Amino acid sequence: MANTFVSKWINFLRKYGPIPRNDNMYDEAIQRALKRNKIEPIKFETPYLQELINNFKSDFPKSVILTGTAGDGKTFCCREIWETLGGTQEEWGKEQKIQSLSISDKQLIIIKDLSEIQDGEKKQLLPEIAQSIVEPQTTHKIYLIAANDGQLIEAWNIANQDHNIQEARQLIETLLVEEKKQIQGFNLLLYNLSRLNNEDMFYQILDAVLNHSGWQECNECIYKDAANLHQRCPIWENKKRLDGNDDQQLMRKRLIDLLELLRHNGMHIPIRQLLLLISNLLLGHPDAKDKLLTCQQIPDILATKTAYLASPYSNIFGGNLSIRKRNKTDVFTALRYFCIGTESSNYFDNLLIFGADDPAMNNDYQELISKDPYYGEYEQFRIAQTRYLEENDLPETKEAFLSLLETQRQRLFFTIPEDRSSELNLWELTVFYYAGDYLEKICRPLKRRQxxxxxxxxxxxxxxxxxxxxxxxxxxxxxxxxxxxxxxxxxxxxxxxxxxxxxxxxxxxxxxxxxxxxxxxxxxxxxxxxxxxxxxxxxxxxxxxxxxxxxxxxxxxxxxxxxxxxxxxxxxxxxxxxxxxxxxxxxxxxxxxxxxxxxxxxxxxxxxxxxxx
Structure with a gap:
């Protein structure tokens, strides 16, 4: 049975998820989808953007290099600057790797991706770029260049090694190694977008997605808040849990904790991967096309009683995806580093297996599991639990229940109340027992200058x-x-x-x-x-x-x-x-x-x- 209701917003949100795509055309594909479906863009504050715009509007603008890993928002920044300074969407949409624009008495040249420029053209461009950096008074050209960090230095090897080229290359190497934005005496600003905080960017992007006007379409859907719990749309259920109006945004806070810990461990998550994570978290389901739900699939999911497989607590780690796809997606590889789901303790496992019938654990079982009939004590979990207790000598019975235990541990990590996290040793659900102390007793006090x-x-x-x-x-x-x-x-x-x-x-x-x-x-x-x-x-x-x-x-x-x-x-x-x-x-x-x-x-x-x- 198909749903007659179709949300353009949901279909658009899928495009951010882990679906097959040409990453080189990612930004262009998103812009075309927005225009075709007449959807408002997902807007969030991008660090440095206003600073960059102010630079190009100033009396003495400097050339700018935007570097970082793929998906850090370099193309987005270039397009926003182009449009703010008077460039048109139609011109930007043309398949041109280099765009130019007159600003005051200067000519701004935008290189969308340095790695896309052929070697012959680079040999001509690089000396002009070096001149604008080392001898700005001799040229009216300034540049805005997007380049992945691994390719930025390599590109300079192609050019003839004159004085300006050597000076420019040495400058860029110094800025990258010493993590500086500029050095006095040179007309260049270098912004490494890979230094953006995982947790800060996630919070902004998540707010932008959850508060997007596209969700208003869901008011027309009969499955949004159906009186029967088992007839409610899992997409909307996942959104409500991320909104966190019922638990003081507990799930969001725990996820931000993980992203902050990843940053402190040297793992940067690009903006594109954060958007992918949010899309998968809201829409993920292993039985859906491309593993992401659409409105048309909701009636079948509800009829087969498999809504529990859309658990956002599992989707956070790519649980809806194949192992191969999950391992090829950076954000899931990073988050699975904590081993949430595979790590446990005797307390948590005893609670999940015996808690319903053990008087000593029953109160905790009611609070932590029974209280959530959608993703906690749903029908299939109780059936598997009973079979495991009665027939645990059968391999297929044991395997089926143990796989559900993994998703339950993941859910517990994001739902154990804050006032019980120490008592229940929350971080024993990860491989890092001291991660909570590291955040609350080291990182955050230092941030407050304590x-x-x-x-x-x-x-x-x-x-x-x-x-x-x-x-x-x-x-x-x-x-x-x-x-x-x-x-x-x-x-x-x-x-x-x-x-x-x-x-x-x-x-x-x-x-x-x-x-x-x-x-x-x-x-x-x-x-x-x-x-x-x-x-x-x-x-x-x-x-x-x-x-x-x-x-x-x-x-x-x-x-x-x-x-x-x-x-x-x-x-x-x-x-x-x-x-x-x-x-x-x-x-x-x-x-x-x-x-x-x-x-x-x-x-x-x-x-x-x-x-x-």
Whole structure:
């Protein structure tokens, strides 16, 4: 049975989802669909856009390079700037890789995608671009160039290597490596759109999608808010859950937590992938065409009682897609990094399996599972649960129920109330048990310019000491540096080299500070107040934070992450290098009186006794 109601908005929203497409024509295809269906664009504030427009409207505009990964919004920014400065949609829609526009006394040349320009044309263009950057007073041309970060430097190899080309290439390399926007003396601004925050962009895009006027079409649909729960449209159900009017936007907050954690772990999610995630979250269903629902399919989905397969909690991780398609989609690969659904604890599994009939767990079962008959205790789950308890020796019965358990764990992660998250150990549903602490006790306090308590730092130092020495040490107040005599990266290091006080002491201290350039936490070791003895820094990402806490709690370093272990030993080597530099400076400044020698020996003996014990 087909639905007579058809929403142009829903059909358009599918185009953002994980469907086959020519990515090189992505922006053009979206614009054609908007125009053809007379739909308002999805509008959200794009960082830097107004800044870019102001630059080109200024009396002394600079050339601009927009770089980043595919899908970061480079083409979108170019088109918005073009139209704002007086260019027409019709001209932009023509299949021309280069567009030009007169602004004041300058000619603005827009290159939509540098990688699309043939080598012969690049040889002609690049010297002119270099001239506008290095010698702007000699030309009336300025440029707006979109280029994927991997291709930006490579392009300059094609041009004849004259002075301007070499200067321009070196400038761009410096801006990329040092993550700067400009350097004085050059007429260029470089914007790396890959530095945009995952969570901030997601929040804006999600609001724009959920508040879009296209949803008004759904008021005509009989399945929107049907009196019978089992006759309600899963698309509208998913929208309501993302709106979060009934749970203070809990699902949205948890998803933003995950995106923020990914950013702190060095994973950037482009705007296009965020749009794909939202489309899949709202429309995903494994039995639908292209795995995304349309209005016409809703009656059949409801008739076959498979609406539960449209669970947004599973769609977040691409659960509606084939394994091959899911693994080829960056945002799902990133989100599945947390292993939500496959990770669990005895409590959660016992709750899902026995909670309905166990008096000790029944209250929790009612609150966390029965309360949600659409995606929680739906009919098929109860049937599978009963069969599992009665016939769990049958492989097909066991497999069917275990697959439902995975989606239930995913749902629990996004629905456990905030006031019970600590009590129920929410983050045990992920592979990162300390992820919640990392966000709430490290990242967000730093963002508010708050200091991190020494107790948290001491816990990390405890883990670091065990890695640096290979011994089961319990000293949280000093960072202990030891080697095997000459080799700093030996697994067991018993030869004491130096200790660094966690608390401020003679220029020494250990802290966690916000790296303002990367908007991320750094673990910082201060060795001296001498200006030439720079502190040693380590990016404290989620994986390293988890690793250090696990080791501090008793896990063996080699059993967790070889990459983390090697990172820590490399960090130890850097610290030892700065300590040697400190010793050299001390020898240059002072001949070391007898009293000072005695004090140092006492300190060393004190530490040695800790090591021996």
């Amino acid at each position: 200091k991190i308590p020494k107790s948290l730092i001491s816990q990390l130092v405890k883990g670091m000491n065990r890695i640096f020495t290979g011994l089961f040490m319990n000293n949280p107040n000093e960072l202990i540096l030891a080697t095997s005599g000459s080799y700093s990266q030996a697994r067991i290091s018993k030869v004491f080299e130096e200790s660094i006080s966690v608390h401020k002491k003679r220029g020494e201290s250990v802290s966690i500070e916000l790296n303002s350039e990367h908007n991320a936490p750094d673990f910082v070791i201060f060795l001296s107040s001498h200006p030439e003895i720079a502190p040693v820094q380590l990016r404290l990402n989620l994986t390293r934070y988890e690793y250090l806490n696990r080791v501090a709690e008793g896990a063996l370093p080699s059993n967790f992450s070889q990459e983390c272990y090697e990172d820590m030993l490399a960090f130890k080597t850097k610290i030892l290098g700065q300590i040697n530099l400190r010793k050299q400076k001390e020898e240059q400044m002072d001949d070391s009186s007898e009293n000072e020698i005695i004090l140092r020996l006492l300190e060393l003996r004190s530490v040695e006794s800790v090591l021996m014990n």
